[in-house]
Amino acid sequence: QSINKVSSRVILADGYTSLSILGTVHLSINMGDMLTTIKAFIVKELCVDCILGMDFINKYKMIINTEERTVSIRDGPKRTTLQFDVNKHCINYPARLIKHLRIPPKRTVSVPVSVALSSAQVLFRPSFKLQQRSPILMLNSSLKIHRYTSFISLHNPTNEVRLLPKGIILGTTTIPTLSFKKDPDIDYSLAQKNICNLIQPITNSEQKDKVKSVLDKHAKLFDTTKHTIVINVKPHAIKTLDYPPPSSKPYYSTPAKQDAMYKITQELLQFALIRPSYSPYAAPALLVAKHDCTWRMVVDYKKLNNITIKDNHPLPNMEQTIQVLGNGYQFFSKFD
Structure with a gap:
């Protein structure tokens, strides 16, 4: 339109x-x-x-x-x-007032709040209980959190000074559902080629058509000319022991490998897969040859791994799991 x-x-x-x-x-x-x-x-x-x-x-x-x-x-x-479309897996993070607040009459102020997220783009919803007992006005809004802090606008519509104590919950924040960056330029010919290669092992023509119809709806995912970047996900956090940040010097590299490393780094920067960082942590990168004679960049995080608190999740017995899931099913997929 x-x-x-x-x-x-x-x-x-x-x-x-x-x-x-x-x-x-x-x-x-x-x-x-x-x-x-x-x-x-x-x-x-x-x-x-x-x-x-x-x-x-x-x-x-x-x-x-x-x-x-x-x-x-x-x-x-x-x-x-x-x-109603209710997201049962949505996690709410309270937004708490960082300091005592005094709002003059008929004034709008921007106040800092603390959220238990280091960095994220979130949706803010005002506290219903607070709005019931206070005339202070707040709006549903999109907030950018940086270093566990964001800012919320509050309006005092009354003719009196209004006070809010430190630590009061002004509302809740939620991370929006997973989405992909929109890109109208899709190479459908390449996407179709990749889809056809994926469904080629399927011998049953009826099943092949059904699988292809599903994959065609998500053709963008099979266009490998551009990197697909997931946004609005929960920020990744690495918990470490109480040790100084590990730092290592770069490995020796030939001029040819240095040029290859530079090109790979520039490509990752171009597609926003990495960003410049100033940190006491430093891990060396190296190049490993692939089967097609190109290079794969690998980062040696051994020192960081040594001080990282592991997320230990007991793995279920795979044979037993397949037996439980396999009642009436023939096809299974997995994430590596």
Whole structure:
């Protein structure tokens, strides 16, 4: 759909926060087996992909049943009911006020909060209990956490000074569900070639067609011309013993290997697979020859491994596991 460029502002449901409108667009949204349409505003930044407002609710006579956790919409004589999409594996991290806070009347302040995440892009949801007993206003928003700290905007709409104690939970943060960076330029010919190579060992033509139809829906994953980067995942943490950070000098390398190492490093930087870092930890890298006469970069983390607290998870007996899972199943996959 074409975008109709406009310049205006809208007020959010809190009654005072405004957003700049960049344009409007007519959207078609699939709600179950019903196709709905709506005129949507385009803004520069939003904490979610889309917000459906009262215009959509009134147009399709939406009914939200919180007890049964369903939402239903009607278009003419037809009514469609949908179940709430609840992520049961979503982990909430409380956002606590770092210091005592005094908010003057009619003022908006940005305050530091602590979150039990070293670095992440998260979604913030204000505490319902706090909003019930305090007039302080907060918004659902997207926060960037750096070194266990982020900032939240608070507004005091009253004519009195409001106080908040240190350590109070202002709300909860959640890490958004896993997603991939969008890239419209997909090399479908290469993707199809890789898919065909994968399904070639399948001899049953009916099964081969079914597998291919599934893989075709995710063709981007088989386009190996560009690196696929996963974002919005839980930050990785390595717990170490109380030892000084290990540091090692680089291994001896020939000029040819140094050039190859430089090219590999630049490629990793280009695709954001690595980033420059200033740290007391240092591990040497070396090149190992692959079967196709190219180089694979390997980092020697032996010293770091020696002081790392291991994540010990007892492995189940594989034969017993297959026996439990194998009732009626013939195909199994695994992650290496």
